Amino acid sequence: MDEMKKPAGTESLTEAFAEEPKRTFAPIETAFAWLCFLAGYLFFRLLPLGEHRLGAFLFVVILFAGTAVLLRVRGIKAPILPLCIAAASCVLSASLIVCANRAVCTLAYWFAILSYLYFVSAACGRGISRGISGTLLADYLNAALVLPFCSFGSAIRAAFSGKAAKSGGKIALRILSGVCLALVPTVAVAILLSYDDGFTDLMHRIFSADVSIAAAFSHVNCALFGILLGMYLFGLYTASTDKEEHTRITADGLDKTARACRRLSAITVLCATVPILFLYAVFFVSQWQYYVSAFTGTLPENLSYAQYAREGFFQLCAVAVINLCMTAAASLLTRRKEEKPPVFLKVITVLYAAFTLVLIATAISKMVLYIDTYGLTQKRVYASVFMIAMAVVFAVILVKQFVPRTPSAIAILCVFALFAAVALGNADAQIARYNVDRYLDGTLAEVDIGALAELGDAAVPQLIRLAEIEAEKLGTDVKTMLERHHVSAMRNRLSAVLKTEAMRFTEEEPFFGFNIPAHRARMALTDAGLIG
Numbered sequence: 001m002d003e004m005k006k007p008a009g010t011e012s013l014t015e016a017f018a019e020e021p022k023r024t025f026a027p028i029e030t031a032f033a034w035l036c037f038l039a040g041y042l043f044f045r046l047l048p049l050g051e052h053r054l055g056a057f058l059f060v061v062i063l064f065a066g067t068a069v070l071l072r073v074r075g076i077k078a079p080i081l082p083l084c085i086a087a088a089s090c091v092l093s094a095s096l097i098v099c100a101n102r103a104v105c106t107l108a109y110w111f112a113i114l115s116y117l118y119f120v121s122a123a124c125g126r127g128i129s130r131g132i133s134g135t136l137l138a139d140y141l142n143a144a145l146v147l148p149f150c151s152f153g154s155a156i157r158a159a160f161s162g163k164a165a166k167s168g169g170k171i172a173l174r175i176l177s178g179v180c181l182a183l184v185p186t187v188a189v190a191i192l193l194s195y196d197d198g199f200t201d202l203m204h205r206i207f208s209a210d211v212s213i214a215a216a217f218s219h220v221n222c223a224l225f226g227i228l229l230g231m232y233l234f235g236l237y238t239a240s241t242d243k244e245e246h247t248r249i250t251a252d253g254l255d256k257t258a259r260a261c262r263r264l265s266a267i268t269v270l271c272a273t274v275p276i277l278f279l280y281a282v283f284f285v286s287q288w289q290y291y292v293s294a295f296t297g298t299l300p301e302n303l304s305y306a307q308y309a310r311e312g313f314f315q316l317c318a319v320a321v322i323n324l325c326m327t328a329a330a331s332l333l334t335r336r337k338e339e340k341p342p343v344f345l346k347v348i349t350v351l352y353a354a355f356t357l358v359l360i361a362t363a364i365s366k367m368v369l370y371i372d373t374y375g376l377t378q379k380r381v382y383a384s385v386f387m388i389a390m391a392v393v394f395a396v397i398l399v400k401q402f403v404p405r406t407p408s409a410i411a412i413l414c415v416f417a418l419f420a421a422v423a424l425g426n427a428d429a430q431i432a433r434y435n436v437d438r439y440l441d442g443t444l445a446e447v448d449i450g451a452l453a454e455l456g457d458a459a460v461p462q463l464i465r466l467a468e469i470e471a472e473k474l475g476t477d478v479k480t481m482l483e484r485h486h487v488s489a490m491r492n493r494l495s496a497v498l499k500t501e502a503m504r505f506t507e508e509e510p511f512f513g514f515n516i517p518a519h520r521a522r523m524a525l526t527d528a529g530l531i532g
Contacts, residue, residue, distance in 0.1 A: 023242070025158040032070050033158040036234040039063060040226030043113075045219075049106055053096045055512030060093040060112045064119065067237070071123055076241065078123035085122075088416070089115045095423035100458035100517035101378070108423050117143045117236060124240035147239035148232045155234035264333045266344055273330055273348050276323075280355045316363050320390050323356045327397065346401045353398040360391045375435040375444050377451045381427055389415045426517060428458035436462045440469065449493040453500075460501050460521035464528050467494055478528045502530040 025033070042059055046052045064086045071078060089112035096105050121127065121143035128135040128142075264272075327349050334345050364387050371380055396411040432452055438444035447466065452459040464478065470491055471481040482495040505522050525531045 023154070023157075023238070026074070028070060028073055030158050032066070032237070033155045033230070033234050035066060036155055036237075037159075037227055037230035039233060040229030041222050042226070043229060044222040044225050049096075049109055050102045051510070052512050053105070053515040056109055057093050057096040058512075060096075060109070061090050063116060064090055064112075067116075067120060068123075070237075074241065076124055079125070082119045082122035085115050086119050088420075089119070092420055092423060095420075097515045098517070099423050099426045100428045100456050100515070101426075104423050104427070107419070114144075117148075120236050121147060121240050126240050143236065143240075148235040151235040151238035151242070152231055153235075154238040155231045158234065158238075261332050262335050265335055266342065269330050269334050269348070270344065273326060273352070276326065277348075277351050277355070284355075284358070316359050317386070317390075319359060320356050320394075323352050324390075324393065327352050340404075350398060350401050353394045353401075356394045357391060357398070360387050360394070363387055364391075375438060375448065376431040377448070378428065378431065378454065381431055382422075385418055385422055389418050392418075426458060428455040429462075429517065431455060432459035432462035436466050439466070446490060449490060449497055453497045457515075457517040457521040461524040463494065463498055463501070464524040467498060468528070470494065479530060482530070498525075498530060501525065505531050 039059070042055075046056050046059060049056055068078070068083075068086065092108045093112045095108040099105055099108075118140050122139065126142065126147065127139045330345060330348060331341060334342065336342055336345075364384065367380060367384050367387070371384075392414045393411045396406065396408065396414075400406045400408070432455055435444065435447055435452065439447045449463075452463060467478045467481065471478045474481060478498075481491070482498055484495075486492050486495070501521070502525055505525055509518060509522075522531070
């Protein structure tokens with residue numbers, strides 16, 4: 001008997017509602033899912049960052065290294081750019097253990113964590129374009145806001161479903177068996193080695209635990225939020241490695257958006273930008289002599305060095321940011337017949353960049369004059385670095401108007417290099433050394449002990465160095481000098497600061513809280529006999 005024919009369209013309808021095959025996970029991906037949960041937990045346990053410097057550095061390195069190994073095992077060959085970003089993030093995160101400034105360390109840490117999202121996406125070829133281009137921001141938004149939520153539940157499936165669960169269970173059983181076999185001999189060896197006080201103290205610092213109720217709730221909270229973060233991280237990996245197209249922001253979409261934004265006519269743009277340029281011209285003409293004095297190294301009448309350096313500084317920074325926004329808005333919103341920007345737009349951009357560079361050069365010259373008279377402080381150094389970074393950005397904008405092929409990546413790389421120099425060079429320690437050196441050379445009238453104290457651990461070795469010289473002048477040692485009352489206000493202030501610093505180092509620091517500036521500070525205080 002002939003087989004009955006199916007109604008027309010039944011096959012296509014059945015295919016449309018057929019359940020899609022579920023994604024299978026390799027054993028190494030199962031392990032990675034569990035590691036993502038662990039990474040989420042550790043991420044929250046490491047906060048606040050200042051108390052776990054070494055732990056945070058190791059966390060960043062292991063996160064990048066573990067993901068790179070996984071991609072390699074899965075046969076995914078990452079392009080050069082994401083590999084460079086991963087290497088730069090790991091190197092910059094070393095500032096956690098070499099830099100004393102908490103704000104700088106926090107920025108470096110968050111740069112590494114946020115760069116990881118782009119690294120996973122770009123390493124799997126999910127970028128709109130290769131290299132550093134105008135689509136970099138769109139690529140990052142895809143990696144941070146789109147891809148992780150496309151496969152948000154994949155971490156649970158990888159850990160508990162199908163073959164992955166069986167493989168994961170076998171792996172867990174093998175690990176548990178090995179740990180049980182190692183338990184007795186490990187405990188025996190630990191007991192035998194406990195005769196050494198240094199070993200016992202180190203083991204206590206590593207494995208000591210707070211068993212209070214508050215600590216228990218803290219662990220639970222970190223675990224709960226860590227599960228969500230682990231799902232986010234594994235979702236990013238799954239969506240990035242899937243063959244399906246998850247990307248919502250595309251090159252065509254960006255081009256259409258850019259064309260849709262270009263609605264302003266040349267007359268409108270000119271009327272919006274020329275008045276500010278006119279104000280700059282009037283400003284420079286009226287204040288010419290005032291600002292020229294910054295380049296000649298002379299101080300205007302009725303002004304102190306501090307007033308001269310600070311006057312208008314924050315206003316100039318705000319003006320630089322406004323100018324950057326104005327040039328970017330003019331470029332994005334101006335109507336054009338061709339892809340190339342019109343000539344008038346180039347002229348406006350050149351004038352804005354030139355005026356801004358003159359303002360920045362003036363501010364830097366005033367700051368140099370201020371530093372030459374009073375020495376360095378955190379605010380002076382970081383303000384100068386910010387101004388240099390802004391100058392680099394506007395210099396690249398200016399050059400691009402004459403050489404359009406100049407890559408914008410130059411500005412990004414230069415700004416990153418500046419930040420890395422500050423972070424890895426331990427700028428606070430260099431500030432302290434510079435001020436003490438100049439005081440001892442006689443080119444600085446006095447040392448601001450209060451400003452040095454604000455530098456924290458980084459300044460302690462230099463404060464001890466200064467105290468040793470002052471104690472030598474009195475014919476005594478540092479410890480004895482600190483116990484006396486002096487006529488000199490600087491010596492009294494120095495003694496008070498060093499006593500406070502010595503009190504901070506009476507307790508042992510946690511093992512994962514280790515950082516080099518704190519270690520050097522502790523050693524300097526120990527050598528001076530201020531702590532045991």
